[in-house]
Amino acid sequence: MDPAAQRCLDSVNWTSLHHAYGEATDVPDNLRALLSPNKSDRSDAYEALYSNIFHQTTRYEATAYAVPYLLRILESPTTPAPASVINYLVDLALGIPSTFLPQGVDIIAWRQRARKINTPGYENEYNAEQDELVSQARDENQRKMREYVRRVGLERQRRDAKYELATYDAVCVGVPLFQKLLEDEDVEVRAFAAYALAWFPGEGAAGRNSSSAVALQRVLDREDEDIMVLSSAIIALGLLNGCWKDGGVVSERTDDFICRLREYRASTRPSLVRFAAAVSSVRLLHYLPEDVSVLASVLANRSFIPKSDAQKSDGLGFPFHDGDLFQYSGKALNTLDLEEYPGVMPTLLDAFPRSGRVEAFELAEVVLELAFGPRPEDKDGRPVESLNEIQRQTVTTLARLGMTHWRGSILGDILQEWNIPGGSRDECRRYIGLPVGGKGEGSDEGSDGESYEE
Template sequence: MTSENNDSVFAGLDDIDWASLEHAYGPAGDVPDQLRALCGKGRDNRGRALHALYGNIFHQGSRYQASAFAVPFLARMAADRSRRGRAQALELMSGLAIGYDEAHLPDGVAVAAWRRGVEDLRAKGAAAMTAEYDDWVARAADEGERRVREFQRRTFDYDRHLAAYEAELAAYDAVAREVPALAALLSDDEPAVRASTCHVLAWFPEQAAAVLPQLLDLADREQVPAVAATALIAAGLLGDAATVERLRPFLAADEPVVRWGAAIGLARLGSTGAEAAVDAAVLAELAAVEAEEPDGEELAVPFQDGDLNGYAALALTQIADRYPAEALDAVTTGLARASGPAAFPVTAAALRLAFGGSSHADLPPFAELDHGQQRLVTTLASLGDDTWCWGNFLQILRGWDIPADRTELRAYAGLPTA
């Protein structure tokens, strides 16, 4: 396909009644022009079109009626090797399929449970959901919690809730239909396109039998380290016990990022019951990610929005049953040099490793914490303003009943509070 054959990219675009479809801001009549501009002339125009599409058919991770209808045109753009911005079109498709990938990492997309959840919601109906909310409000532990639950009960709209769930699954299925064609882009000339294609394909376990061999073949021949790492992570998300021996040789690769990609993939396979997937070599590579400063390479591994350190922290939680102290130590090391939003997944992983998967009503005195817990609390209390200013970070702390006031936490840890 070439740019001279523009009509084939947009065939059928004007046959869709976009004005009858909704996106984040109402009728989606503006989407066709934005799709055309996305692969039109002028870098600035393409950038504005991409920004607009992220705002209306993928608004803060949400998908809408119009989202699924845009997918075939984005897939055609990505397949047209004469165009620029194809990797960005693929990344938008990935977002339309699953939202933000952090919601599905480190385990991958549980699509069967997702489909059951939507079907169960349809089957319940509005009356049953309202009754469930009423019971939930009645079981509140105290008056404050009851008021919060009552507010959520009053603002719950069953029809809109169901429509949102259906739109998300429709967008996922629209991308799923493009998977066989997208797999051909694993042989594309552009490294960014190959990496973005791996990222898209990683979310479709229902098509793993066809996709997984192609990802492993790419990893074998790939010369760009970040692309090879992306292929290995995607293979880990889609693979099973039989994939372990295909990933393990990459732990001896010359390029660190390739070893890290293999370790992340193996950690996930180990969490699915493939006992042979995890050993000290996997732990060592994941710990190395946490100890290394970002290298600033132009092409990043696209998972976790390019935050390989945060992803490695999540992967360390998957092997904590075998290496609990070592995993916590590695994640705390990574947290000590993280800041801002990059600290969020590392903080959550560290707290899960240190204090378990649920909150505790009261922290014991600092002196009663073990060494790993003390080091983590001290590290949290020593993070800078660029992390403590975020409500997201404070919410993570509250999830484990850690003081969400830095002065209070420093006092708890016996650190200077000035």
């Protein structure tokens, strides 16, 4: 181990810090194991670190103290699998990075929320809300549970907010290192360095990390041949520039990037690059119909982006949204008014007959949110007369899927999350006005043998 890294680790009194399971005395050994030449040992170390200082995405007192060591070993050229270190640092900083997409990190609003939690006004609101819940308890056990939540919940919120920001700020110190790693010889490291920079926009025109934009722009100039790195840099720039644009600051460099997106959306470009240009264009509110078409294509055709472009052998894969570009596309489309793009929903609905069961379930969640909006909190039902044309077409398409898709309760459960009857295929068909009973006539076979009634 590098002596400086060892000193960094030894400088912390780990017995005085706590994590999910108590004293953080096991953390130093877990961190040292990340340097093991044995991949299995490193995997065990990450499993432990995701469990103790990052248990179910919760950050603890000890979490931020681990970050300086992680940044120190990331500097070393002998550290094995450095992209995994970057990925872990971003997870520590954000919890679940995909929940910040498609907009990116608004750190100013994040700090404002953290401050609000510590105000007397918020405490009064919290107590009033919890008192209401206690008074509505259905039995003594539920009442005791809600009283417990009332007693400890606010302090837990405040503690979580404190440790989350402390960890984010600790990882933010690594921005210059992430910029440097954009020039690393390893393709995956360069891609993940770009990914890391996307989440640290800085605060205000004076304090923003404009140096990250400069570094990422240089990536665009030299990475035209490596699809993963180029695409990661495009998305990172879209997120950074989008955050600054929201704050009312649009630099000449941002305008240059918007112009540059035109060349990346060209049909001759690899589909992963076109996808990156599309989500960045949507984030910057400078999207064109071809960007919307690309996002719809990602949802309708799982092979639109070749796996070889988004996954290096034995690597972590494309960094943004954990490589799930299907879900990322759905989130980006959800920010648009699809009435302006009437071809999107028919394209997605036409994809169901050729979708396997799991693909159909995932697509159903996306199209239902596009058609109906977020899952409703109430369970009051949804009269069929209230459906607009797109909503009616969506439910009809799902009701016409064959019994292979309807076997089990998954598709029906998904429909019921949007208050659409889904207890059975017949119940859904009856709701939308289709004949019930039997398998139906004139059914076609999808590409995977799934039936779909015409």
